[in-house]
Amino acid sequence: MYRYETHLHTVEGSACGFTPGAEYPAIYKERGYDGIFITDHFFHGNTRPSRELPWPEYVDAYMKGYEEAKKAGDRIGFKVFFGIEENFEGDEFLIYGVGREFLLAHPTIPRWTREEMIKWVHEAGGAVMQAHPFRDRDYIKKIHLYPEDIEGIEGINTANTANDNLAALCYALHFGLMIQAGSDTHHTSMISDMNGGILYDTPIESETDFANRLLKQERPKIFFNEELFKDMKGINIKLPVEIRRNGRWEDMDVEEIMTWVRAAGAAGNDKAGQPEGIVGEIVAKLKA
Numbered sequence: 001m002y003r004y005e006t007h008l009h010t011v012e013g014s015a016c017g018f019t020p021g022a023e024y025p026a027i028y029k030e031r032g033y034d035g036i037f038i039t040d041h042f043f044h045g046n047t048r049p050s051r052e053l054p055w056p057e058y059v060d061a062y063m064k065g066y067e068e069a070k071k072a073g074d075r076i077g078f079k080v081f082f083g084i085e086e087n088f089e090g091d092e093f094l095i096y097g098v099g100r101e102f103l104l105a106h107p108t109i110p111r112w113t114r115e116e117m118i119k120w121v122h123e124a125g126g127a128v129m130q131a132h133p134f135r136d137r138d139y140i141k142k143i144h145l146y147p148e149d150i151e152g153i154e155g156i157n158t159a160n161t162a163n164d165n166l167a168a169l170c171y172a173l174h175f176g177l178m179i180q181a182g183s184d185t186h187h188t189s190m191i192s193d194m195n196g197g198i199l200y201d202t203p204i205e206s207e208t209d210f211a212n213r214l215l216k217q218e219r220p221k222i223f224f225n226e227e228l229f230k231d232m233k234g235i236n237i238k239l240p241v242e243i244r245r246n247g248r249w250e251d252m253d254v255e256e257i258m259t260w261v262r263a264a265g266a267a268g269n270d271k272a273g274q275p276e277g278i279v280g281e282i283v284a285k286l287k288a
Contacts, residue, residue, distance in 0.1 A: 001199040001221065005036040007085070007094060007131065007154065007182030010065025013040025015048045018187040021069030025078045027191055035079030035204060038066040039094055043110055045087030055107045063100060081207050085131060088114045090140035094154060094182075097126035097211025118149050127214035129180060132157040134167035136239055145171065145243040145252075151214040152178030156196045156224045159184035165228065167235050167261070174260040178214070181222040196224035235261050 005028060010021035021038060028036050040062065041047045049061035066082045073080035084095040091114065102124050103109065112120070121128055128150040134143060135157070155168045156179070172179045181196035198220035204210045213220075241252040 001201060002034040002203045003032060003197055003199055003223070004204060005033055005183060005185070005195070005197045006083070006180055007039050007157065007184045008036050009040055009085075009184070009186045010038060010069065011048070012065030012068065013038070013048055013062050014065070014186065015041065015046045016186055017048070017065070021065035021067070022072040023188060024069055025073035025076060025080055027188055029076060029078045031191065033197070035081060036069070037081045037083040037096065038069050039083035039085045040065055042084045042086040045085060045092065051110070055110075056104060059100060059103045079204065081204070081210065083207070086117060088117075090137075090142070091144045092131040093117065093150070094129045094131050095121055095126055096129070096214065097121075097207050098124050099207065102126070125208065125211060125215075127151045127211040129154055129214065132160050132164060132168065132184070133171065134164045134237070135160055136164055140239065143239050143241045144249075145241065147175040147177060147243065147245070149244060151217070152180065154182055155179035156181035156222060156228070157184050158182070158194055158196045158224060158228060159190070162229050162232050163235055166232060167237060167257070170235070170261045170264040171257070173264050178217055178219045179222060180220060181224050194225045194228065196222060198222055
């Protein structure tokens, strides 16, 4: 099967990135991957280019990490694809299937809303996956869930805690959402056997090809190290949660979320993370 990294940051595009884009392709190729997606933090997130730049100059600076990685990948016959990670008040989204032409054609992106982002990307033939939907970090004040408006979620983010990943998997199982995995790598030191990603039977040929697969719900298999969930016994949701249903936002009681967890066999299960628990179910369904 063909193996891909879906979530990766460079020093050129992300303020929290440490590694130049050009360094990634050789490392990932040596580890048996067939391609990577560069998904630097975009305008409303932890982006590195100055937001004061004229829009075309911002786009040039933002795409630099991807372009350097693409050049390095081309030299060794390794696929490098462009992606975006956008942020709205802590909600982060991975965007695939749009590129420079799309960005330059939308100079009002600095003022777009979540809903406009989804609409414009879809109109352009792109796909949207919510990144790490249950992440609990200081910069996140509330969890927002999108079970209807986008293609799926990043159910495994290997830079996340086991708690946050397990909550995301239970959410995906409850709504039947497409799941992908990624490492959220910011530095080469994060590349290891603990990383996750996606698998397809046929190679991804382009950003458009991948977006079309997501739009058609051609669900990838995922890979991750089950040690990520070692000794997990349950889930704790501490942040308030809102969910968008039928075009409206609704507050959620955490107890409703815990019914999803119980249904998936994770809460109060001393074997969560083992074949008898939720991770075993995910493994059986999605891993090769």
